[in-house]
Amino acid sequence: MGKVACLGFRANTYTVGGDLGWIIPPNSSYYEEWTSQSTFQIGDSFVFNWTTGTHTATEVSTKEEYDNCTKMGLILKDAGVKVTFKDNDTHYFLCSEGTHCEQGQKMIIKIGDGIPPSFAAPSLTAAAALSALFFSTLAIFFLN
Numbered sequence: 001m002g003k004v005a006c007l008g009f010r011a012n013t014y015t016v017g018g019d020l021g022w023i024i025p026p027n028s029s030y031y032e033e034w035t036s037q038s039t040f041q042i043g044d045s046f047v048f049n050w051t052t053g054t055h056t057a058t059e060v061s062t063k064e065e066y067d068n069c070t071k072m073g074l075i076l077k078d079a080g081v082k083v084t085f086k087d088n089d090t091h092y093f094l095c096s097e098g099t100h101c102e103q104g105q106k107m108i109i110k111i112g113d114g115i116p117p118s119f120a121a122p123s124l125t126a127a128a129a130l131s132a133l134f135f136s137t138l139a140i141f142f143l144n
């Protein structure tokens with residue numbers, strides 16, 4: 001019965017870039033187009049494959065670093081490396097070799113709504129504060 005809880009949840013494994021793999025793409029929007037073909041969910045995995053050249057799957061922290069091709073971050077150097085995401089979040093990947101990123105070897109992976117739980121939490125706190133305010137207002141009403 002343990003697997004019943006998983007009904008309706010199907011994690012997928014994607015090969016980044018499809019048949020092309022993770023290389024300098026033929027056009028700079030290639031990976032943007034590839035990611036736009038799918039909606040990614042928690043539990044999905046991504047395999048970075050390349051058979052020619054030297055590449056990395058480097059995850060940078062911010063959109064700014066991504067836009068600027070900042071080549072510092074979590075660097076995964078092995079072809080065939082598989083990355084699995086466990087939370088909704090937005091991940092920025094680029095290749096840190098030479099000018100590969102500048103030539104379009106970069107990709108944004110959005111899991112779910114792309115908003116990490118740590119950012120979703122404050123809205124829950126705000127809702128709790130709002131209901132506390134509502135109940136205290138109610139209490140004052142009855143006291144009068």
Ligand SMILES: [Cu+2]
Pocket residue numbers: 023024054055056095096097100101105
């Ligand atoms: Cu590269």
